Amino acid sequence: MGNFLQNVVNQIDPYVMQILVNIGIGIILALGLNVITGLAGQLSLGHAAFMSIGAFTGAILTIKLGMPFGVNLLCSGFMAALFSVLIGFPTLRLSGDYLAIATLGFAEILKVVFLNLDITNRALGLSVPPPYSSIPLPVYVLISVVLAVTALALMQESRFGRALKAIREDEIAAEAMGVNATRYKIQAFAIGSFYAGVGGCLYAHFIAYINPSDFGFLKSIDILNMVVLGGLGSIPGVILGASLLTTAPEFLGFMKQYRMLVYGIILIILMLFRPNGLLGGVSFKEMVLKIFRKRTQPSRA
């Protein structure tokens, strides 16, 4: 099985594969933030911190224990979720933007902690060996993306997802209707951070070298960019946002040094003309259904 998958992966151009895996990891990270910010309406400015928890947990489990990669991914996700509950419990009981401040501070503290722990090799960072698994890493990324999208699509339409949307629109009204806002917000935060942990673990094994300084404030803003550009709360939007922003440096490459300038201008123009993001308000379920309907009833198109 492992050999067969390896052969399939080898058929794809390594450069294209590199970009596809980057996109995949970007999608997982952005979907996680989408649960917190897009669905529950809580602004987290420390998504990269939870990513770093996943990355370092994954790296250490591989280096010290040689843990099978599938289990490792789950452990990394749960570790990130655990920390998010610890942060979320005191801050999410309050309404307002306290989470933004708390996560911002948490990200900075965590970076300093990682810079001073022996197990994370301080500022020197960790070189991560290849994952313990016969299945190649890109397959794990693909499976994780599919699972992440499916889980989120189901979640959005569930009682849980509707409760989150109610909290996002009006927390007081939601509470009045019997929604336990604190519990739901913490759950959303934990799920989003779980995604970040999984994304971080994949990132660590894919890039093969991690350093606490890689997961700074700018990385969090990068992920937030993907969500906002694509469309808050919309799964197809987030996928598009993650894909575009990950590949942007590649197809703007011909502009050389002016690339980041153009990138900034594009972001400003997009936000001016599409303030809800590229695909703001587009639902995954409706999109799938639309395509499906067209296929079955061509006469109506």
Add this chain to the structure above:
Amino acid sequence: MKKLIIISLLLGLVMMTWAGYGLSKESDTLKIGFLGALTGDVAMYGQPTLAGMKMAASEINQAGGVLGKKIVIVEADNRGDKQEAATIVQRFISRDKVIAIVGDPTTGITKVAAPICERNKVILLSAGATGTGVVELGKYIFRDTLLDTVAVPALIDYFVSNAGFKKVAVITSDNNDYSVGLTQVFKNAIKGKDCTIVSDEKVKDGDKDFSAQITNIKAKNPDIIFFSGYYTEGSLIMKEARKQGMKINMFGGDGLYSPTLISLGGQAIEGSMVYVGFSPEQPTPETAKFIEKYKTANKGVIPGLFEAQGYDAVRILAEALQRAKSSQPAKFRDAVAKTKDYKGVSGTITFQANQEPLKSPVYLLEIKNGQFALKAKVPVK
């Protein structure tokens, strides 16, 4: 529907640019990739490295190229971003079909690039990475920098025997991987020497106020301060030391070696010392020739350490190609590994069995009258 059209157009654009990379195929050239940042926080290392590489390539090509082929430098800007650097390395290897990659000047990105290069049997010659655990990542990983593990023991011997220093205060910038690594090297090297660390202080890159650390150090009355970080903090540390009336000087690695150290530090930095592997102040004949040529080609700009290392990197590769008589990966790699006493502009370079470079001598520079002046050429044993 409109949205679908927009999406497919965007995807098409992405695909087109990807496809574009595969089009240019020339077999009469040997491609060397430049991995480094041309924009962003670490562009000051990437840009000079590239300039040095380009100069080496044009010189080699003017002299008829290598193995009858011209050398082409393929460049890309990684902005100092690891994810982007990994993509660029992969693109160099699978699209541009480079025979070797020179870079990255920073240790972190070199560590990201190393596994990819090793997997694909492409030589990675870093012109700048000084951190630990780099060449251990593979047989195809080299670097042409002066290593702190080589330079620091030689320097401690020099200070102990020539200046009679017995007590040293160490300052580390603990959010800077270069500084943390260099302090480790220093602490290992000083063991067993007739010199002790009396004070071990921590600062951070970006700090502006060092009064607490200097107060602590002053109480211990050391002979010299060893600072392992970068020049901005270095000059501010010495300003604080002078403010508190301390007479002692500071020394450190090439992280301090920048004109900014002097312009920022002013009088306070006079007498402080840095050690480097390249010194335009007291050039060897090879280096003097390089400096003159570089100045004429670049409107009078004086080349620094990174220009010299980038230049040497391309030269070493070209020389190895000539000896290997082939760019076939295994043969090419062995030829690079056998580089011995290569007279580079940044010092004499020999690759040891573990691919680590041995560079001699170490130049100890002292700041005198607002300029770096050669204090001593410290030989490496």
